[in-house]
Amino acid sequence: MTQPPALHPAPRPPFATPEAAEEGFYAAFAAIDPAAMAEVWAEDPDTLCIHPGGGLLQGKAAVMQSWMEIFSAAQPPTIEVELISARTQGDLAVRVLLESIRPSGGPAETASRVLTTHVFRLLDGSWYLVQHHASLPLRAGPQGGDPERRLH
Amino acid sequence: MTQPPALHPAPRPPFATPEAAEEGFYAAFAAIDPAAMAEVWAEDPDTLCIHPGGGLLQGKAAVMQSWMEIFSAAQPPTIEVELISARTQGDLAVRVLLESIRPSGGPAETASRVLTTHVFRLLDGSWYLVQHHASLPLRAGPQGGDPERRLH
Numbered sequence: 001m002t003q004p005p006a007l008h009p010a011p012r013p014p015f016a017t018p019e020a021a022e023e024g025f026y027a028a029f030a031a032i033d034p035a036a037m038a039e040v041w042a043e044d045p046d047t048l049c050i051h052p053g054g055g056l057l058q059g060k061a062a063v064m065q066s067w068m069e070i071f072s073a074a075q076p077p078t079i080e081v082e083l084i085s086a087r088t089q090g091d092l093a094v095r096v097l098l099e100s101i102r103p104s105g106g107p108a109e110t111a112s113r114v115l116t117t118h119v120f121r122l123l124d125g126s127w128y129l130v131q132h133h134a135s136l137p138l139r140a141g142p143q144g145g146d147p148e149r150r151l152h
Numbered sequence: 153m154t155q156p157p158a159l160h161p162a163p164r165p166p167f168a169t170p171e172a173a174e175e176g177f178y179a180a181f182a183a184i185d186p187a188a189m190a191e192v193w194a195e196d197p198d199t200l201c202i203h204p205g206g207g208l209l210q211g212k213a214a215v216m217q218s219w220m221e222i223f224s225a226a227q228p229p230t231i232e233v234e235l236i237s238a239r240t241q242g243d244l245a246v247r248v249l250l251e252s253i254r255p256s257g258g259p260a261e262t263a264s265r266v267l268t269t270h271v272f273r274l275l276d277g278s279w280y281l282v283q284h285h286a287s288l289p290l291r292a293g294p295q296g297g298d299p300e301r302r303l304h
Contacts, residue, residue: 048237052287085198085283087273088244090241130239135285137206
């Protein structure tokens with residue numbers, strides 16, 4: 001059985017803008033392509049990743065290990081993203097997105113909605129991801145959250 | 153009944169550094185002081201806050217409403233923070249922290265451990281908080297997370 005052609009081949013570095021690096025991230029994620037994902041992340045000791053409900057992963061090796069585990073268990077998902085906020089200053093950029101992630105071909109109601117903060121750095125002429133902090137609202141609504149945890 | 157004296161009165165703006173604004177944030181949080189908390193946040197339409205397990209709150213009014221609700225139901229908590237990462241470029245700063253939050257006087261085992269990304273902006277000579285994105289690891293360990301959500 002042959003693989004279907006990728007509709008959106010993942011762009012590769014150099015990424016001229018934070019948006020381009022982010023496009024590379026989501027293309028690699030949608031294609032569950034570890035090599036493309038690895039090229040999106042900075043070689044930076046402070047690189048970090050927090051998956052929804054997950055702990056802190058620091059350093060590119062730990063971050064990539066987690067993505068390889070996620071990709072090994074998954075079918076290529078369908079991902080839609082909505083940009084909430086974007087700030088760039090010099091070689092530092094912060095973007096907040098609402099992700100909608102569901103099994104490929106699955107109905108929209110099955111989507112996980114994930115709030116994500118991305119941090120990018122401009123390094124050697126290309127923007128790279130240095131931080132992915134994602135969280136899963138536990139219930140719908142702007143005041144949502146675990147009521148037992150409403151201390152914070 | 154008189155209020156006990158605050159051991160750490162919350163600093164007020166101008167905040168000379170992102171660290172000073174962050175100190176103001178945690179002092180206001182620990183004192184459950186809405187007025188001090190309001191002074192930490194930027195008057196910025198893109199101001200946003202994501203509480204652990206919560207949805208997206210946008211705009212200072214919605215953000216402050218959430219803090220007033222949290223403070224109205226809580227006793228002053230004990231908060232310890234560990235700095236994970238800090239990046240500043242021009243008037244933009246990003247800091248990642250591991251917070252440990254527990255009822256005042258409560259045993260350390262009762263603490264909620266929260267991973268938080270803060271974004272600060274330098275506006276009119278003072279650093280202000282423009283983003284607080286907090287998430288609660290659902291279980292211990294660097295690979296933690298809801299296994300049913302391991303798609304991402």
